Amino acid sequence: MHLAYPAVLAALLFCVGVYGVLARRNVVLVLMSVELMLNAVNLNLVAFDAWLRDALHAGQALTLFTITVAAAEIGLGLAIVLLVFRTRGTADVDRITALGDPAEAADETATEEAQAAA
Amino acid sequence: MSTLLAAAGSLEPAVRSFLSPTGQEIVFLLVGIAVLGAAVVSVTTKQLVHAALWLVVTLGGLAVEFLLLTAEFIAWVQVLIYLGSVVVLVLFGLMLTRAPIGRSPDADSGNRWVALAVALAAAGTLVTLVVDAFRTSWIDLSPGAGSTEATGTYLFRYWVLPFEALSVLLLAALVGAIVLSRNGKGRIPRPRPGKLRTPVRSVTAASKER
Incomplete structure (x- = not known):
């Protein structure tokens, strides 16, 4: 098999994940896009392991480790998302701006108060 | 090289x-x-x-x-x-x-078109680079390279230490997820011996129900 096929597929899948991370508004969907990017990296690792025929099988071992770390990441990420949802009442990335620029946050709270008043 | x-x-x-x-x-x-x-x-x-x-x-x-x-x-x-x-x-x-x-x-979100531009630019760059680099590379696929036996061999012969470190990481993630998702307010006060907080009547009723 040509190495170009899995490499191109992994690159395209990674870019789809990049689009998802940048364009989605719901936190859970952003986490899903991160999973897509991690899977693209896994495909690359497996393909290059099959190509290089490493005696230690570093590519496949690293793929297994990546899958485990991704599982831990999504567990912790969803716990944080649920905590944010319980305290703030929203899972919207654009509206969780407590750690953002103070000027923008002040603007946003002003507009929210204006909306609430109206 | x-x-x-x-x-x-x-x-x-x-x-x-x-x-x-x-x-x-x-x-x-x-x-x-x-x-x-x-x-x-x-x-x-x-x-x-x-x-x-x-x-x-x-x-x-x-x-x-x-x-x-x-x-x-x-x-x-x-x-x-x-x-x-x-x-x-x-x-x-x-x-x-x-x-x-x-x-x-x-x-x-509102920056969808910016995201689309970034993703398309990244895709174009990466695909051009990858095709140019690996156009002539050929994978000789032979079955058995990723079988369970081979996986167990390399995982437990060469990668034992990362494997164990990863299990500790999973344990830390488990504990972290539990601590994060625990509801701090709903803590039930434990009755101390000698000071019964619940009325005696309800306790006896509960024991009768059992």
């Missing part, structure tokens, strides 16, 4: 052409198109639950690609962990954050 390339599979651009694909390549290409299409639908659909279900198609197709690359064990680990647990976790996350079931018009 040349020794590395010489060791890494054969380089025979004259023999292997892209115009006469093997059966494996055809299957890989078809499954790859399905994977890519499902991924695109998954990041663009307005129905949030459907996005998670299209993610199932993407991850399952990637398991098939792993099988085609002779990494059998990783393919089944992918099915078990991604399809079995990660997607279920994502669905639970969508439900617990009260995601709307129908179409939600505000699923995409």
